[in-house]
Amino acid sequence: MKAEPVLSYRQQLTASLFKEVRVWRLSQPLAGSQHPFKYRLALVSGDQCVLRYDNERGKGDHKxxxxxxxxxxxxxxxxxxxxxxxxxxxWREVHEQVDD
Structure with missing residues (x-):
C-alpha cells in the first residue's frame, strides 16, 4: 500500500511538552477505517506520550x-x-499549573 506524506511536524509547546503530527494519504483505507489516511498525532510530556490519536490496521480510529x-x-x-x-x-488545563 503506497503512502504519500501529507503532514509532518513537531511543535514544542513548553520546555518539556511537544506535539507531533504525522499524516499520510494511502491508496486505499486501512482495514477498520473508512478514509484514505494513516495518522499518528501525539502529545508528549517529558519522555511520556500522554495523548495519542492514531489508526491501526484492523483497529480503526482511536485515541x-x-x-x-x-x-x-x-x-x-x-x-x-x-x-x-x-x-x-x-490536558494542559488539568496538568499544568498557571503562574499568577
Whole structure:
C-alpha cells in the first residue's frame, strides 16, 4: 500500500511538552477505517506520550489518553486536527499549573 506524506511536524509547546503530527494519504483505507489516511498525532510530556490519536490496521480510529483507549469518529482530517488540539488544551488545563 503506497503512502504519500501529507503532514509532518513537531511543535514544542513548553520546555518539556511537544506535539507531533504525522499524516499520510494511502491508496486505499486501512482495514477498520473508512478514509484514505494513516495518522499518528501525539502529545508528549517529558519522555511520556500522554495523548495519542492514531489508526491501526484492523483497529480503526482511536485515541489513547494515558493508559485508556477510546474510539474516534473520523469525519475529516481538518476536524480530527481540531479535536486533537482541543484535547491537548483540556490536558494542559488539568496538568499544568498557571503562574499568577
Amino acid at each position: 489513547h489518553l494515558g493508559d485508556q483507549e477510546f474510539a474516534l469518529t473520523f469525519s475529516s482530517m481538518s476536524q480530527l486536527l481540531i479535536d486533537f488540539d482541543r484535547d491537548i488544551q483540556r
